[in-house]
Amino acid sequence: MSNYNEVLSRNTENAPKGNGLYSQTVAFSHYNNLSAQLPIDPKSGEVVDGGIKEQAEQCFKNIKAIVESIDHVMNDIVKITVYVKNIKDVDAINEVYKTFFTSYLPTRTVVEVKDLPMNSLVQIDALLSNGEGTIPNAPQSGDLIKLTNNTSNAPNCSLSTQTVAFSHYNNISAQLPIDPKSGRIVATDVKEQAKQCLKNIKAILESVDVPFDDIVKINIYLKNISDIEAVNEVYKTFFPDSAIARAVNYVPARTVVAAEALPMDALVQIDAVVSYGDGTPPQVIEDRHGIIIEANNTENAPKDSLSTQTVAFSHYNHISAQLPIDPKSGKLVSGGVKEQAEQCLKNIKEIIESVDHAMEDVVKVNIFCKNIADVAAINEAYKTFFPEGVPARTVVAVSDLPMDALVQIDAVAGNAEGTPPIV
Structure with a gap:
């Protein structure tokens, strides 16, 4: 056994x-x-x-x-x-x-x-x-419970819960740039909207006594990819959030895509995956306390000052979305969508292997492409990395991607050994 x-x-x-x-x-x-x-x-x-x-x-x-x-x-x-x-x-x-x-x-x-x-x-x-x-x-423990929570300090929705915790993770509903008092979108400036999204996430986390630096993955959906620099200016004022995080320059894993449109005609929308060290009852005490976030970067994949390549917590590794960038040159690889998909997956493989894991540990893959007609070519590259067809998968065509790439891929991998408690 x-x-x-x-x-x-x-x-x-x-x-x-x-x-x-x-x-x-x-x-x-x-x-x-x-x-x-x-x-x-x-x-x-x-x-x-x-x-x-x-x-x-x-x-x-x-x-x-x-x-x-x-x-x-x-x-x-x-x-x-x-x-x-x-x-x-x-x-x-x-x-x-x-x-x-x-x-x-x-x-x-x-x-x-x-x-x-x-x-x-x-x-x-x-x-x-x-x-x-x-x-x-x-x-x-088959009787672990879900912990759901809503706070009046963030926008409420009749069709979703702001945060749902189960075991060692909190999952946060996507936050629009809505002022929770007025229920309306804040000013039309994308920086102000990004700030409001992140303020809403922070309010939700504070309502369940979880610090902002416990975020392990952020997903940013933009109306215009050209707004990313403005959003990043705001982003850097939220991450790192604490003295401890600043000391190690911790930032979560991250994915950025351009949406065709967002609810309420917003310019930006952000959701988050958050570590939850205490777990949800009745996990036994030794399984709950002191589990740490393990963040890692390797020279063998592209680095980004605003995201960590992989962030592990408990039994999962969260991989930042990988663009088809050659880590040596820092530029998009030459060729078409097949070559770009292959480079994205090479980068994911390098990241996973850098933390002593294998592609067989991947449980979920998300593929964002510029043209849905490119999926057949992407699949040709994909099958060489996942010949058994094991990970679950989502494929969508988006309006735009960073660096004008044709494809971007992120992943979630299992982390069997967990992240050790603080001794």
């Missing part, structure tokens, strides 16, 4: 298959990572007939089929990400959404993207709690 968690990938006939490229769900320790679900009828393999409501319903049906196939329920979902072709369709999606989450509400991110596979109108992925863990023949 092993004392370590294992990567556990599973598929069901009741949801669309990944054609050998990805698994429907990949569990590791206390979380299940689901592949983004398109509105595909699993019997026909085609997008369902109808409009946005029918497509959203099929996405959720597919998620529910996957969740139930591994003996879980929809209320075990801690985070939902909705990628939509037209932000105006969100109201229709919400009508469907409320039929699948009638009492408990997970955290949520909504983004309009440029395009989706199979010309779909919507695609939805999910993160699921996994109380039993994945140590072979040795179930962990």
Whole structure:
């Protein structure tokens, strides 16, 4: 019997298959990572007939089929990400959404993207709690609880919870630049909007007694990629946040993409993944206290002063989005999208191997490309890195990427050894 968690990938006939490229769900320790679900009828393999409501319903049906196939329920979902072709369709999606989450509400991110596979109108992925863990023949605490919280010091939404903690992580709903007192978007300047997003995240964390420097991953969605420099000016005033973090220059892993549009016509939206050292009850005391964040950079992958290449906490490593940059030259590689995808994955491989892990430890991959028609070429490179098709996966086409790249890829990897407690 092993004392370590294992990567556990599973598929069901009741949801669309990944054609050998990805698994429907990949569990590791206390979380299940689901592949983004398109509105595909699993019997026909085609997008369902109808409009946005029918497509959203099929996405959720597919998620529910996957969740139930591994003996879980929809209320075990801690985070939902909705990628939509037209932000105006969100109201229709919400009508469907409320039929699948009638009492408990997970955290949520909504983004309009440029395009989706199979010309779909919507695609939805999910993160699921996994109380039993994945140590072979040795179930962990099956009665871990979710801790949900909302504070009046950040914007409230009737369709999402501000933060949902499970085991050693908090997942934060995407924060728009909304003043929580007025309920309105702050000034039209992107710097002020970025500041408000981060202030909202900080308020949420303070409401659950978690410091800002416990953030391990940040996702920034911009209306215009050219705004990134202005956003970075604000970002640097929030990270690092404490004297301890400043001493080691700690910054979270990070992904930046340009969205086609954001809710409320915002210029920026930010969500976060946060470490939670105390865990959620009833984890035993020795499993809860003093777990540390382990941040790492390697010379063999591109460095960025505003992000750490990999941030590990407990049983997960969070990898910053990798652009197709040659780490020696600091420039985009030559060639087309296949060569760029290969370089992104090479960079991820170098990062993972630098912390004594392997690509087989990857549980989730997110691919952001400029043109959805490029996915076939991206897949050619992808299959050489993941021949078993194990990680869960999400693919979307976005408006723009940093450095005018054609593709950008981030990843989450299992960390079997955990991060040791402070002795």
